[in-house]
Amino acid sequence: MIFQQNNPIGEIFTILGYWDRILSGFLTTMWLYVWALMIGFFLGLLLSLFRQYGGRILSRVSGGYIEFIRGTPLIAQLFFIFYGLNIPVGTWNVLARFSIFDKNITFIFLNHRILFGIIALSLNSAAYQAEYLRSSIMSIGAGQLMAAQSIGMSRVAGIRHIILPQALRRVIPAWSNEAAYLPKYTVVVSLIGATELFGQAKSIVADSFISLTTYIIVAIIFLITIAIISKGLDTLHKRTEIPGL
Amino acid sequence: MWKSYEDLQVLKGVSFELAEKEVKVIFGPSGSGKSTLLRCINMLNPPDKGEIFLHGKNITASGVNLNEIRTRIGMVFQHFNLFAHLKAIDNVSIGLRRVKGFSKEEAREKALEALERVKMAEWADHYPAQLSGGQQQRVGIARALSMEPDIILFDEPTSALDPELIGEVLQVMLDIAKAGTTMVVVTHEMGFAKAVATEMIFLSEGAVIERGTPKHFFMKPESERVRKFLKQLEVLYGTHEQMIDLLEEEEK
C-alpha cells in the first residue's frame, strides 16, 4: 500500500490522543465563526440597506465595497488588515484554562491574531451576506413600500416594519448556505498564527508525523459541523415560514 | 388505446382509423385526454394497452425503432417548443441534418422550402424569441413539414396565441390540409373543422362520446353534452368562424 505504511487504526488512536488540542482548536474555530457570522450579518444588513435605499453616494460606496470584497481573496484581506494596516495592538492574550480528565486545556478568547481574524472574516462575510439580503429586499418590490407610505408611514418606518420582516424571512434559505459554510473559511486565520482547528492540526502533525489521518479527521470534523448547522438552519427556516411568502 | 397515470385513467379505450389525406379533428373539454392521445400516437407517451398501426405495421410492438417511426409522424405543439438557441432556419433543418442525415446545404434548402410554405422564409435568420407567437407556431409547423412525415399531429396549435395571431396560423393549416396532408388536429377552432375536417371526434373523460362529419356535428349532434359544449365554443370562438369564412372568401 503506498498511502499507509503504518496501521491506520493505530494512527487514528494516536491522533485522538491529542483530543485536548483538537477540542481547543474546535472551540476557537466556532468562536471565530459565531463572531464573524453575527458581525457580518449586522454589517451586511447595513450595507444592503445603504445599497438599496441609501441615496446615490451611500449606495455607490456600499456597492463598491461589496464588489471589491467579493473580487479579492480572503487571504489578501486578512493580510491587509494584519500586516498592512500597522495597527499597534501589541501581543496579549485573554484566555481561560480548565482541565478535563488529566489534560489542561487553554482557550484563548482574544489576542491580536483572533481579533484581526474576526475583523477580516466579518468584513468579508458582510459583503456576501449583503448580497443575499439585497436580492431578498429587491424581491419584495417597491409596491409594498409605496403602500406603507400611502397609509402614512415614513420611509424608514416602512422599511423597518414592512420590508425588513419579509426580507429577513425570505433570505433564510439563501443565507443558510452562507451561514452553514462559513466555518470552513475560518481556517484562513491559521495563516496569521491563530491556533484554531487547522492550526492545532498542523502542530499535531509536527509532533506525531502523522499527516494524512490528522487532516482527514479535521476534514470530517468540518463536514459534521457544517451538516449540523445546515440541519439547524433548515429547522429554523421551517419554523419561521409564512404561507405565500 | 388505453392510458393511465397512476390511478388516473386518462384514456379508456379510444380507437379510430386514419386514412391517407384525411383530416381528423379531435375536440372536447380540457382534461379529456386529447393531448395524451396525440402523445400515444407518436409513442412519446406509449399507451399501457392497445395497438397503433402505421401503414399496417404495429408500432406499439416491442423492438420497433421509435425514433424512425417518429420521423414519419410530425408534431406541432401548443407552446411551439422551438429550440431557443437556434435560428428559425436551424430549427427546421436540425431534424433533417441530425436525424435524416442530409448534408448541410440540402437540409438548408429543404428547410427554406418548408419556411416558404408557412410564409416565414424572410424570418429564417431570427431566433424564436424575436418572433411573435404566430410566427413561432408557423416555424413549428415548418419543422414538422420539412421531415415530410406521413401524418402531422397538431396539439391545440392556436390556443396559446393572442387572438390577432390565430388567423395566420389557421391560414397555414388550411393550406397544408388542402394540399393533401394527413392530419390529426386537437383544436377548438370549429371554423377550421368545418372547412377541412373529414371526421370530428368528441372526446370526454378519456372516451369517444360522439363522432361524425362536421355537418353532423353542426346540424344535429346526438348527445346533450356535445350540444352544450358546442354552444359554449360558439360563445367563445364564434368570431373565429367568421374569420375562417373570410379567409375562404379571400381565396375565392
Next chain:
Amino acid sequence: MPDLADILIYIVTKGLAQTLLMTVLGLLIGFVLGIILALMRVYAGKELNWLASGYEKIFRGIPILVLIYIFAFGVPELFWYVDPLQRPLASIIFALGLRSGAYQSQIFRGAILSVNPGQIEAARALGMSGLQTFRHVVLPQALRLAMPSWSNEYSVVIKDSSFAYAVGIVELTRAAYNFSYAFRGFWTVSIGVLAILYFLLTYPITKLFGEHQTKKLKKLGMGGG
C-alpha cells in the same frame, strides 16, 4: 526605495503565471468532473445519483486549505509521476479541481434542468434519440445557461488559488508577501496592489459574463431570466 511600478512588476512577473496556471487547470479538471457528476445526478439511477450528491457534499464542506494539505502532505505518493519539485503545485491543482468539480456539478445540473422540457419533447417527436437530443438541444443551451454562474466559479477558483501561498508556491499572494517581507514597511502598498490585481482579474470577467450574458440569454428567451 521601490515605487508602485516596482511592486506591481515584481508581483506580476513572479506570480501571475502560476496563479493563472492553477486557475485554468483547476477549472478544467472541475469542468470535466462537474459535467460527469451533473449527468449522474440528472440522468443516472439512484445509486450513482447518491454517489454524486455525496461527492458534492464532501468537497463543498472541506476547507480548501485542508484539502490542499491532504494532497500535498497526506498523500504525496499520489503524484509519483510528477517531478518532486512540482508536486506541491500538482496537489493544489488537484485540490482546486476536485473542489471546483463539486460546485460546477451544481451549476451544470441547474442549467440542464432549466432547459425547457417542451423542447426535449419536440426533439424526440422529430425522431432524435435521447443522446442526440442531449447533444443538439440540451447541452448547447445548458452551457449557455451555465455561463453566468460559471464565470463566478472562475472567480472562486482564482481567489482560492491564493491558498497555494500556504505551501510555498510563488503565485501572486506569495510574491506580494515575499516582497513585503524583503522591504519591511511596504506591507500596506504591496498587499493593496495585490488586492487590486485580483480584483482586476475577477470583476470585469464576472461582470461581463454575469450581466452581459444574462441579458443575452433573456433576449434568446432562455431560462426565464
